Amino acid sequence: MSGPLLKVENLTKYYPLGAGILKKRIPVVRAVEDVSFYVEAAETLCIVGESGCGKSTVARLLMRLIEPTSGRVLIDGTDIAGLKKHELRAWRRRMQMVFQDPYSSLNPRLTAGQIITEPVENFERLSRKQRHALAADLLQKVGLAPEIMQRLPTELSGGQRQRLSIARALSLNPSLIILDEAVSALDVSVQAQILNLLMDLQQQMGIAFIFISHDLGVVEHIGRRVAVMYLGRIVELAPCEALFAKPVHPYTEALIAAAPVPDPTRARLDVPVEGEVPSPINPPSGCAFHPRCPLAVERCRMEMPPLVLMADGRVVACHVRAPATYISGQPVEAGDQSLGPMTLS
Numbered sequence: 001m002s003g004p005l006l007k008v009e010n011l012t013k014y015y016p017l018g019a020g021i022l023k024k025r026i027p028v029v030r031a032v033e034d035v036s037f038y039v040e041a042a043e044t045l046c047i048v049g050e051s052g053c054g055k056s057t058v059a060r061l062l063m064r065l066i067e068p069t070s071g072r073v074l075i076d077g078t079d080i081a082g083l084k085k086h087e088l089r090a091w092r093r094r095m096q097m098v099f100q101d102p103y104s105s106l107n108p109r110l111t112a113g114q115i116i117t118e119p120v121e122n123f124e125r126l127s128r129k130q131r132h133a134l135a136a137d138l139l140q141k142v143g144l145a146p147e148i149m150q151r152l153p154t155e156l157s158g159g160q161r162q163r164l165s166i167a168r169a170l171s172l173n174p175s176l177i178i179l180d181e182a183v184s185a186l187d188v189s190v191q192a193q194i195l196n197l198l199m200d201l202q203q204q205m206g207i208a209f210i211f212i213s214h215d216l217g218v219v220e221h222i223g224r225r226v227a228v229m230y231l232g233r234i235v236e237l238a239p240c241e242a243l244f245a246k247p248v249h250p251y252t253e254a255l256i257a258a259a260p261v262p263d264p265t266r267a268r269l270d271v272p273v274e275g276e277v278p279s280p281i282n283p284p285s286g287c288a289f290h291p292r293c294p295l296a297v298e299r300c301r302m303e304m305p306p307l308v309l310m311a312d313g314r315v316v317a318c319h320v321r322a323p324a325t326y327i328s329g330q331p332v333e334a335g336d337q338s339l340g341p342m343t344l345s
């Protein structure tokens with residue numbers, strides 16, 4: 001199969017706030033605006049950004065839990081908006097999601113065995129023997145003992161519950177799993193175990209991940225490419241190593257500067273990000289980051305910067321650091337396949 005597994009084109013989601021009176025314009029929350037990216041088979045794309053920047057809305061749009069205001073989501077080149085009911089069912093098997101809080105996402109009345117076989121049983125009837133074999137296999141894949149099968153979620157630790165959520169997501173043999181803050185509620189040592197489990201599963205089963213997190217330490221550990229979001233838009237998308245070694249967008253730089261440094265030999269950047277994230281109901285003109293940006297110039301207040309392809313393969317939306325004339329004046333989309341796998345030499 002040529003082309004990426006998943007392609008997102010100009011995805012936009014506005015949440016209307018209340019009903020309009022007569023023809024009065026209804027205010028909207030601009031949760032996601034003009035977001036484009038792609039995910040290749042068996043890779044991990046991370047999405048990072050502060051709370052409220054639109055990460056979870058992107059996840060919900062990809063899972064079709066909510067409908068976009070505009071834009072497209074293509075899986076293997078097919079627009080999921082145009083799928084018929086039976087095609088949608090087949091597609092749903094291919095994309096699964098793991099949430100932050102396994103307390104609320106796992107049915108407390110079902111045993112671990114029932115929880116992990118339930119998605120398959122929505123599609124096909126299983127005999128008792130088949131159900132047991134499937135549960136045992138999935139438990140083993142995520143490093144849980146077979147005895148866990150009869151336990152309820154409340155009888156398990158946070159790490160065990162998250163392994164169970166991953167086993168459930170794996171049960172349909174998906175091509176892509178979206179993990180929304182999936183390790184954020186766990187202790188650091190348990191986080192590391194789950195991240196290592198995910199990387200092993202990716203290698204063994206060729207699954208792609210979209211890993212959503214506000215924790216840059218975690219992202220650096222697991223990501224191949226990273227998309228940085230600010231107020232609903234991607235402001236930088238780069239290979240993970242390059243992003244952490246040399247962030248280009250001032251917001252990325254500030255995020256990395258503010259994150260705890262796991263490697264003390266790495267220099268800490270001195271770029272504090274001041275002020276609050278502006279309201280997505282009434283975002284600033286031009287570049288949404290300009291009120292907090294130490295580098296802002298007049299143009300940043302006036303014009304929205306396009307995503308521009310830099311010489312090293314990343315895309316950045318910044319008038320100062322990535323002026324649109326940087327490469328033959330050609331702004332590009334982050335999902336543009338001409339960017340290739342975006343590896344830096």
Ligand SMILES: Nc1ncnc2c1ncn2[C@@H]1O[C@H](COP(=O)(O)OP(=O)(O)OP(=O)(O)O)[C@@H](O)[C@H]1O
Pocket residue numbers: 015029030031049050051052053054055056057058214280
């Ligand atoms: N159903 C909704 N109605 C109105 N506004 C919403 C709705 N869901 C989300 N929002 C708003 O959309 C914006 C993006 O929210 P989203 O949850 O996608 O951000 P996030 O980056 O995932 O944040 P967090 O990490 O805190 O979950 C926020 O301003 C949020 O308040």
